[in-house]
Amino acid sequence: MTKVLPRYTESAYTVSEFRGSKGVVTQMINHKKIAAVSLSVLLAATAVGCSSDKQPEAGTAQESAGAADDKTPVTFTYFSFSKEKDVNSNETVIGKELEKQTGVNFKMEFAVGDSKTKSGVMIASGDYADVIVPEGEIDKLLDAGAFIPLDELIEKYGPNIKRVYGPYMDKFRQEDGKIYHLPFSANQGYITDPGISQGAFWIQRSVLKEFGYPTIKTLDEYFDLIKKYKEKYPQVDGKDTIGFAAFAGVKDNFFALTNASMHLAGYPNDGGVIVDMKTHEAKVYSAGEYEKRWIKKLNEVNAQGLFDPESFTVNKDQYLAKLTSGRVLGYFGYNWLVGDATNNLKKAGVDEKRYAPLPIVFDKDIKDQYLDPPAFVNNRGIGISVKAKDPVRIIKFFDNLLKEENQILVQWGIKDQTYTVNEKGRYVLTPEMLKKRNDPEFKRSFGFQYFEYSWPRYGNNSILKDGNSYGVGNQPEVAEMDYTEGDRKILQAYGAKTFADMFSKPDDRPWYPAWSINLGQGTPEQIFGQKSQDLQLKYLPKLIMGSPDAFDGTWKEYTTEFGKLDSKTYEETITKVVKNRIAGKW
Template sequence: MSKKKLLTVALSVFLTASALAGCSGGNNNAPSNSSTNTNAAGEQQEDTSPVTFTYFNFQSRGKDVMANETTIGKMLEDQTGVNFKLEYLVGDPDTKSGVMIASGDYPDVIAPEAEIDKFLDAGAFIELDELIEEHGPNIKRVYGPYFEKFRQPDGKLYHLPYSPNQGYIGDPNINQGAFWIQRSVLKEFGYPKITTVDEYFDLITQYKEKYPQVDGKATIGFNIFAPSDSFYTLTNIPMHLAGYPNDGGVIVDMDTLEAKVYAATDIEKRWIKKLSEVNDQGLFDPESFVMNKDQFMAKVTSGRVLGYFAYNWQIGEATNNLKAAGIDEKRYAPLPIVFEEGIKDQYVDPPAFVSNRGVGISVKAKDPVRIIKYFDNLLKEENQILVQWGVKDDTYSVDENGRFFLTEEQKLNRDDNDFKLKYGFQYFEYGWPRYGSNSILADGNSYGVGNQPEVANMGYTDGDRKIMEIYDANTFAGMFAEPDERPWFPAWSIQLGQGSPEQIFGQRSTDLSQKYLPRMILAKPGEVDGIWEEYVAEFNKLDKATYEATMTAEVKKRAEQ
């Protein structure tokens, strides 16, 4: 550890027991300073001397960069003296996490995403409780009500999740999953109201028969963004069609709170057989299972795809590009498709706290105290406004009533990916300690820019408003049912230890899905039942009972909390 600087040669600053108490107990890499200086008057001052830490994010949010090369990063450095070397995933996350853990060569800060259980089990993160108690008043303000939801089995905190909501405002748009349909298809048939999966594909079939090509290339009826690392996009669909939100591999009974696996059940079979029929009719894009993100987005923006299923956060850049192109008919509308009439859709997420994603300080961190103080400073409300909205009169404006809004120029900048990278929004809006996306600021404004009604309304085109008017809604979310309250949501964030029976079940069931579902979808309809029976036989060899019992227990525990 580096010693803190002396403000004067005559004054010596000694380490105290209280400074050591702010570090992780038993951590051999505990800092040797309290991150404060004492001035000539004997007053304690924060240490803002320059220091650079390393940060690795398992998302691919942009090119590697020094944080102070962005506007936001430089402002945060000016406040704290802390800079970060920001690095992002390139390639396979499983390989990267395996190399890190095997070598023990960790950066100072890690945002592991879906690899988090591996890092926790490897002991890669320091314990945060004492650091938070001594140096984290804002961390306690934001996370305090949620602490019990992400403590590890030993009762300690090792990471800070991304989503503790401060109040709640719903998303006016659909940024989660939906069956999307090209607006030209709706227009061609007089904007019919369609709610069932059969109606959805019947409409696409009729349109493709009338327009088999687009610009000399074959029209694509339907595709899914489901390569191996996003295969859940395919496997989640039966859950949505049956009227459940995205709880991951289970559906939860609202009365009994029992969590049941739906893979290899009639719910999944109904969807897979439907998709097999769609494929047999020449509507399904078989490249859905092998396309990378760029290839998928290129197809969506080409105008050839009539419908697709994806979570909008997966491909938001493509939808923004379509909007910028100004050809409204080639854009897509989200639809709350279900298996049959009478099923209440639940595509819109209820208020949620995702406990198994977040950021941690590694055991190799050079100065955990400076890092936790940086995190705490980041959680000041003015800095949460900074990382989401930017600077007043620069990247957002405020009206006479104190309401945040964007001018036309500011809105164009927010839609420009290069601007978001340079300013720092792309780097700082996610992957750090933060408010939940549906939070409300103390002055009543929305924390998330897109959730602010003034911004949402400004972003709607005439075509958007026409769609919403026809379907009797003021927002796109208004076309969907209100979410039911689910205090455990989302169940997919329940942490399962690496190597546990539950984790092994999850991995093996995913492996079976990836092996058998594409085979069934691409097979002749008469072959599906035989492959299905083989799939179910293999699935029934897994320890589903233990998995369901654990998930049910955790769901009930969350509901009680």
């Protein structure tokens, strides 16, 4: 089943899916089950002169090497399964400042191509970077024994790690009781996000303006409005207007098509399931009534010429180019996934071609739940690999990064350069600073794009000790300042102060998000997730692009195949964990 990580910062966010291990499973080693064997192998390796491959235990040989605050220049390797431009951290302003404090630079490399293939090759070869951000490959890499346990390192060298993660420690320990990664969501206090950084049905602002900013709530109303506009304006700059474009040409991002059905039914992003608010039973929605209603509507939209025929073939760059072209009238998606496109539109000043978020649902009596409730995501984070040259030096870097002044650095930057402080002690931006913030290349060169998320950190919705928001976009003064005249016009038309005001407040969900439940590699639940997504990849394009007359027959074929999968075990497992989390057991 598809699962997606909530991300509230301005930078693009990483998404992942449950992944199978077929083809590389024989190369995997479960470090949690063969500790005794590992010791004997290690001793044997030492006896035959392979000591160069031996990894020192935390607190022994490495302790003496890193006992003092060593600032000798050193470069470690960093690999992330997200998509970004490779860089040395000290080539950014933030990275250079952190190097001054610690002597540490990271050669940062990011995934190219299929993450599943990359992780398989990495595991088979044992060629790991010093530090890894595994994203959706975390279960596979944990089972392969790619990470060292961090408990002793944290105890000896991590006072700030303990301060930040202390209340959450038991929520991300593995089955053996040890900690192998530090998550990205340890909130220190809580402030809501005034914008829509998560999911919504987005509509080009020119469409709303053309029809006097109408109130539209249902899926039918949404597409009726797009249809009317396209009929009136069939071309943009000599090219055909695109009614609705889905981002379904990249397997890793197929969730941008499939997740819509749960939102339309009034549920937040719990991954592959919807959870009943009364019984707390988790149910798979794939191949069910909600997915059928959504996909059938897209089939109808396609027959009307409103659906982009390239939706299943475009790569990310091509999709973002479509959104910035002014031709696309609507799409469903997560704002962090298309951040560069929306920022570029804003930078270009083409306000009417930007997109407004709408809380679209199937029927008027459905309460939308697009906004995420307070959450803790325990299966995403950063770990130190078994190949790390100096785990002590790395954990000290992590701990130093978690000092509040450095958490301010990676989010706000440098005072009077990228933010300022007003007479009330509030962090604010000047117009020039705000303009830079909306420039993707500036964010890369300064280092925000690299450091504001995929490192040990406070949670996105945290509050700093002085009362300011940790996340720049969550600071009310910044959110208000960042609005264009077009933003204000839309908000005024819909009686809202912020875009979040246009959406229903989230209901409390103590288990949220269910997609963060660790299912493990090769389990029946993980296999179900992989096979169910394979069926979606096979059948949903046929269902959407095919003749309306053929829909029911293809749907029956799809659900027949889906019915052969073990969804019951999957649902029972998720339900059990959901109920445990409600009871405070993570």
